[in-house]
Every structure is written in structure tokens, then in C-alpha cells.
Amino acid sequence: MNPKLLRKTEIAAFVQSLAPSHTIVAPQPDEGQCSYGVLSNGAQPALDGGRPRKSAKEALYPQKERMFAFEAGAVEPCSVEPEPPLILFGVRACDLKGIEALDTVLLHGAFVDAFYKARREAAAIVGLACEKMCPTCFCNSFGIDPYAPPACDVNLVPAGDAFVAQPLTEKGEALVASLPDADAAHLATARKAGEAFHAAENPKVAVDAFVEAVAEVFESPAWEGIVDGCINCGGCTYVCPTCHCFDIVDETIGHRGQRVRAWDTCMAARFTLHTSGHNPRVTPAQRLRQRILHKFQYMKKNQSILGCTGCGRCVAVCPVNWDIRDAIGRLTEELSTASKA
Amino acid sequence: MIQRAIQKLAREKLEAKAIDLFLGYARGTLPGRVKPFAAAGAADCDRLVWNENCDTNLVNYLARYPGKKIGIVVKPCDARTLVTLLHENQVKRENLFIVGVNCPGVKTGVGAEAAMQPQCLACEIRKPPIADVTLGGPVETAIAPQAKLAGELWDEFKGEMQRCIRCFACRNACPLCYCTTCFAEQTMPELVYPGNDAAESAFFQLGRIMHIAGRCGECGGCERACPMDIPLQKIIRKAAAFLEETYGEKAGLSVETPGALGTFSPTDNNSIFL
Ligand code: SF4
Ligand code: SF4
Ligand code: SF4
Ligand code: SF4
Ligand code: SF4
Numbered sequence: 082m083n084p085k086l087l088r089k090t091e092i093a094a095f096v097q098s099l100a101p102s103h104t105i106v107a108p109q110p111d112e113g114q115c116s117y118g119v120l121s122n123g124a125q126p127a128l129d130g131g132r133p134r135k136s137a138k139e140a141l142y143p144q145k146e147r148m149f150a151f152e153a154g155a156v157e158p159c160s161v162e163p164e165p166p167l168i169l170f171g172v173r174a175c176d177l178k179g180i181e182a183l184d185t186v187l188l189h190g191a192f193v194d195a196f197y198k199a200r201r202e203a204a205a206i207v208g209l210a211c212e213k214m215c216p217t218c219f220c221n222s223f224g225i226d227p228y229a230p231p232a233c234d235v236n237l238v239p240a241g242d243a244f245v246a247q248p249l250t251e252k253g254e255a256l257v258a259s260l261p262d263a264d265a266a267h268l269a270t271a272r273k274a275g276e277a278f279h280a281a282e283n284p285k286v287a288v289d290a291f292v293e294a295v296a297e298v299f300e301s302p303a304w305e306g307i308v309d310g311c312i313n314c315g316g317c318t319y320v321c322p323t324c325h326c327f328d329i330v331d332e333t334i335g336h337r338g339q340r341v342r343a344w345d346t347c348m349a350a351r352f353t354l355h356t357s358g359h360n361p362r363v364t365p366a367q368r369l370r371q372r373i374l375h376k377f378q379y380m381k382k383n384q385s386i387l388g389c390t391g392c393g394r395c396v397a398v399c400p401v402n403w404d405i406r407d408a409i410g411r412l413t414e415e416l417s418t419a420s421k422a
Numbered sequence: 423m424i425q426r427a428i429q430k431l432a433r434e435k436l437e438a439k440a441i442d443l444f445l446g447y448a449r450g451t452l453p454g455r456v457k458p459f460a461a462a463g464a465a466d467c468d469r470l471v472w473n474e475n476c477d478t479n480l481v482n483y484l485a486r487y488p489g490k491k492i493g494i495v496v497k498p499c500d501a502r503t504l505v506t507l508l509h510e511n512q513v514k515r516e517n518l519f520i521v522g523v524n525c526p527g528v529k530t531g532v533g534a535e536a537a538m539q540p541q542c543l544a545c546e547i548r549k550p551p552i553a554d555v556t557l558g559g560p561v562e563t564a565i566a567p568q569a570k571l572a573g574e575l576w577d578e579f580k581g582e583m584q585r586c587i588r589c590f591a592c593r594n595a596c597p598l599c600y601c602t603t604c605f606a607e608q609t610m611p612e613l614v615y616p617g618n619d620a621a622e623s624a625f626f627q628l629g630r631i632m633h634i635a636g637r638c639g640e641c642g643g644c645e646r647a648c649p650m651d652i653p654l655q656k657i658i659r660k661a662a663a664f665l666e667e668t669y670g671e672k673a674g675l676s677v678e679t680p681g682a683l684g685t686f687s688p689t690d691n692n693s694i695f696l
Contacts, residue, residue, distance in 0.1 A: 112651045113651065114651075144618040216452055309457055309459075310478065314590065316589045316591040316647065319587050320649055349590070350607060400647035402451060404452070406451070407451050
């Protein structure tokens with residue numbers, strides 16, 4: 082498929098041309114950073130604003146979703162409300178990998194999530210290669226390469242005054258059909274951008290060794306050792322591209338109500354609170370164990386994918402500098418020594 | 423200097439078994455970040471650091487070590503929250519060895535990019551109101567906090583609540599939010615449903631602010647913890663200013679006096695109650 086050229090001056094117009102039939106979700110300025118959000122008419126996506134604050138998962142899997150409504154005696158059947166299809170525009174590679182991880186759970190698992198499926202299948206995804214890593218990024222540790230990204234329809238690669246738009250699927254080819262072919266000079270600039278990115282990568286975290294070290298672990302004194310100052314605030318799980326746990330509640334007013342699915346977090350007390358009042362998971366160590374094992378042991382076993390893409394957001398938002406990269410290193414060491422002893 | 427003094431004090435007290443652990447800061451994993459650190463023995467004390475990035479309010483960790491004798495580093499705002507906890511019998515004074523530090527303000531970032539944190543820009547209390555040892559020279563306060571409080575915040579607050587993801591990080595970062603079950607997380611009845619609708623986020627946040635009004639030490643912990651960078655300090659300071667105007671009390675300044683919430687008089691201003 083021929084690489085196309087999208088000039089920076091023409092991005093707004095191009096995105097606008099896609100908009101009549103689609104809802105566009107793209108990074109936009111947000112309190113000194115940028116965030117993915119629905120692009121309003123004629124707005125310019127913030128493609129140079131660095132890694133968006135939260136992951137892109139929200140577009141496909143919103144924080145709160147109505148499943149059905151009810152009134153005393155009658156249930157309005159669960160219907161997937163028709164929405165204009167989405168174009169996710171300018172999605173970072175770590176988020177693309179995150180969508181792949183969500184797919185394994187919500188699309189390809191034993192239960193198919195109808196809401197996610199409807200959005201996901203109708204959506205077109207345009208990736209965006211990063212010019213450089215943020216200090217907290219470690220996607221390279223997971224073999225993710227923004228210049229050869231996972232699951233997207235088109236990938237945008239920076240090339241000076243333009244982006245080279247590389248279609249990767251038929252859907253993507255159709256999306257960028259109206260753009261001119263990329264010329265040799267821009268292709269060369271794009272190649273250089275890739276080389277520059279790879280030359281300045283952050284040091285890798287030894288993920289494979291860690292996955293091996295935690296493969297069979299549950300009870301271990303090592304968990305206590307990595308708690309540090311974690312206050313179980315949950316910020317990390319809400320910004321994560323792969324965290325997908327949810328809660329289901331009935332919101333009622335008088336005789337009417339709706340059943341709602343909303344993100345939940347394993348950092349919270351209520352996450353595991355039993356009806357009896359008993360809570361099997363009370364300490365920060367137990368909760369961190371869940372967060373780590375879900376990502377590096379359970380998902381590996383059940384979905385054959387890891388629940389971390391190295392986006393580094395949890396590191397960036399943590400108020401007490403709890404750093405998953407550091408935890409991975411220390412746990413690998415502790416657990417491998419323990420198994421040898 | 424201060425760092426060396428902290429290390430020395432911690433080491434001495436740990437060696438003498440006067441305390442079981444010492445709560446301070448250690449080097450973080452990112453430039454301009456430190457980590458909360460509990461030194462359990464004299465050998466750990468070399469890891470204790472003190473610099474302008476030492477922002478986390480360590481008082482938040484005291485509840486984690488019931489019955490232990492604890493040494494702790496506090497800035498003036500942290501110390502104010504500690505005073506509130508002492509008022510409320512959440513900690514025992516005799517179990518604490520308090521190292522106070524006179525505070526010129528804490529910063530986010532390093533070098534040329536370092537920026538004074540918002541609560542410090544408007545902070546009037548530069549000397550810890552409670553301490554066994556106070557480190558650092560006196561600090562001049564040169565601010566105009568009232569200027570920052572002018573105007574109605576309601577519209578701005580409503581706007582910010584659209585961005586809230588209701589992670590409750592603001593609550594968890596606060597030493598004064600120690601309820602075993604937060605009203606926002608109780609299930610019978612469910613006062614705040616999970617999700618991110620602005621109305622419920624506002625309900626939660628107003629509830630939180632009601633619960634810390636008259637107690638808050640203005641340490642900035644809540645705002646720092648917010649992954650959405652919601653300027654919580656603004657509204658909290660407004661509540662604090664109201665308290666001060668109405669009841670003539672600033673929270674956490676003295677263990678001896680009981681604080682606005684600890685006293686009652688029939689002549690109290692009741693204008694905020696229905
Ligand atoms: S790791 Fe950090 S962000 Fe996550 S729950 Fe703990 S304190 Fe909060
Ligand atoms: S665990 Fe942290 S680094 Fe990994 S994908 Fe989630 S937010 Fe990103
Ligand atoms: S983790 Fe990788 S893909 Fe994600 S923002 Fe950083 S460099 Fe880009
Ligand atoms: S920390 Fe911020 S986003 Fe989280 S609940 Fe508090 S105000 Fe909302
Ligand atoms: S409400 Fe915020 S500023 Fe006040 S004591 Fe709690 S964390 Fe500190």
C-alpha cells in the first residue's frame with residue numbers, strides 16, 4: 082500500500098473531511114498536557130503535545146456506560162445505541178497495543194462485550210509515531226515500535242512539515258485515498274525520524290525475566306517489599322491503556338433506573354468488598370500484587386498477552402513516585418533469589 | 423545541611439531504640455521526584471534525602487504503623503495536619519519524634535524548570551506549629567493569599583468536575599481522610615455511584631471539602647495527587663478563608679486550643695447551616 086503525504090497545514094481540513102460521517106477522537110490540549118477527546122468542528126488535533134494524559138481506551142470503552150434502563154415492572158431491553166463510527170486519530174503505539182489487549186478480553190474472550198464490539202468494529206484507527214520518548218515511556222521493553230505499530234489502519238510518521246501516512250489495512254487505505262502519494266524527500270525524512278527515535282530510546286526494563294519470575298508466584302514476602310509509599314489511590318489504573326476491570330450498578334430514582342457499567346480499580350477497598358462486609362484484600366501489598374499479577378501473570382495465562390504496554394502513565398501520575406519499572410526490577414531479583422534459596 | 427541533620431537525628435533515635443522507624447524521603451526514580459521512605463534501621467538512614475522536591479505529606483502514613491514509635495519529617499503544612507490528627511486522637515504525641523523543617527516552599531521539577539507548588543505560593547505558615555526539633559533558618563512569608571481567593575469559584579468548579587475521573591486520589595493522599603469507609607465508597611446506601619458524571623463528582627468533592635474544612639493543613643497533597651491536575655487548592659483555600667473569617671480559626675496551628683470543630687458556643691455563627 083502506497084504511503085501518502087499529510088501536510089501539517091492540511092491536517093485540520095483533512096480531519097474535517099472525514100468528520101461528516103464519523104466522530105473524530107484525537108489528542109487535544111488539556112491543562113498543559115494533552116488528552117484524547119472528541120474533536121469539535123474545525124479544531125486542530127494536538128499531534129505534537131506528547132503522550133496524552135489518559136490512554137485512548139476511553140473512546141472505545143467509556144468510563145461509564147448504560148447497559149439498559151428499567152421501570153417498575155418493565156425492562157427496556159439492552160440495545161446498543163447506534164452512534165456514528167469513530168476515527169481514533171493520532172493514537173500512540175502504547176495505546177494501540179492497549180487496544181489489542183482490550184480486544185483479547187472484551188472481543189475475543191468467552192464473553193463478547195456488545196458495546197465494545199459495536200464501537201471497535203466500526204472504528205478506524207490512525208496511529209501516530211512518537212518523535213521521542215517521555216522520561217517515563219518504556220514501550221520498547223515490550224517490543225513495541227511506534228514506527229512499526231500494532232493494530233492500526235494507518236500510521237502517521239513525522240516528516241518535517243508533514244506526516245507520512247502509511248496505510249496498513251484496506252480500511253486505512255480507503256481513509257487516506259484522497260491524500261497525495263508521499264514523495265521521496267518526505268519518505269527519507271520520515272525514515273530519519275525513525276532512526277532518531279530508536280537512537281534515543283530509554284533503557285529497557287527486563288520484562289521477559291520478570292514474566293518468568295512471577296509466572297507461578299502468589300504468596301511471597303516480596304510483595305510487602307515493593308509497597309513503598311503506595312496509597313492505593315487508583316490514579317494509575319484509570320490512566321492505563323489495558324486496565325479494564327469494571328463494576329456493575331443499578332442507579333435508581335424512585336421506580337426508575339438504569340443498569341450501568343463503570344470502570345473499577347483494584348486499588349480500591351470496594352473492589353473486593355463482599356456482601357458480608359468481609360474484604361479479602363485489605364493491605365496495599367495485596368492490592369499491588371493483584372495489579373501486577375493481573376498484568377504479568379493472569380493476562381499472560383488467560384489472554385496470551387501482557388497487561389502492560391510500557392506507556393509509563395502510571396509512573397507519571399503516581400503522587401508518591403511508585404514506579405512500576407523499579408518494582409519489576411526489584412521483584413525479579415527478589416523472586417529469583419527466593420526460588421533459588 | 424538539613425539533609426545531614428535529618429539523617430543524624432534519625433540514626434541516633436533508631437540506634438537508641440527511641441523510635442521503631444523514621445519516616446522521611448528517599449531519592450525518586452525521576453528527576454525532581456522523591457519517594458516516601460521508612461527507615462527501619464540505622465543503616466537505612468544514609469538514604470534519607472531532603473531537597474525542594476520533598477512534597478509528599480508523610481503524616482498520611484502514620485496510620486499505617488499503629489502502636490509504633492515513629493520519627494517523622496514535617497513541613498509546616500504537614501505539621502498542621504498532624505495537629506489536627508492529635509486533636510482528633512488519631513495519633514499519640516508520645517509515640518512521635520517530630521522533626522520540623524522551616525519551609526521556603528516545595529517545587530515541582532528541577533533546575534530552571536522547577537516551579538513553586540500552588541499551595542506554597544499562598545502559604546502564610548512557614549514554621550511548623552509542632553516539632554521536637556526544628557531545622558532550617560527562619561523563612562520570610564511574602565505573599566498576598568487573599569488576592570488568590572477573590573471571586574466566585576462555582577462555575578470554574580463545575581467545569582473542573584467535568585474532568586474529574588473520580589479516582590479518589592485526592593482523598594487517599596490526604597492524612598485527614600481516614601474514615602474506614604468513605605461516604606463516597608459506601609454501598610448501603612450507595613451515595614456516589616461509580617463512573618465519572620460531573621454532578622456526582624461535584625457531590626463527592628463538595629462532601630470531601632466539607633469533611634476537611636476547618637481541619638485542612640493546606641499541604642497541597644490532594645491537588646498534587648490528582649491525575650487530571652484539577653486545581654483543588656483554590657476551593658479548599660476558599661473554605662479555609664471562610665472558616666477563618668467566620669470563626670476566627672486557622673486549622674492546625676495549636677495543639678492546646680481545640681480548633682473550630684472542637685468547640686461549640688450558642689453564639690456561634692450558624693449562617694452556613696440550614
Ligand atoms: S501506585 Fe501510585 S498511582 Fe497507583 S495506587 Fe499507588 S499511589 Fe496511587
Ligand atoms: S501498567 Fe502503567 S506503564 Fe503499563 S500500560 Fe498500564 S499505565 Fe502504562
Ligand atoms: S510509550 Fe512508546 S508509544 Fe507510548 S508515548 Fe511513549 S514512546 Fe510513544
Ligand atoms: S484526584 Fe482529581 S480526578 Fe481523582 S477524584 Fe480527586 S479531583 Fe477527581
Ligand atoms: S485536603 Fe488537601 S491540602 Fe488539605 S490536608 Fe488534605 S491533602 Fe492537604
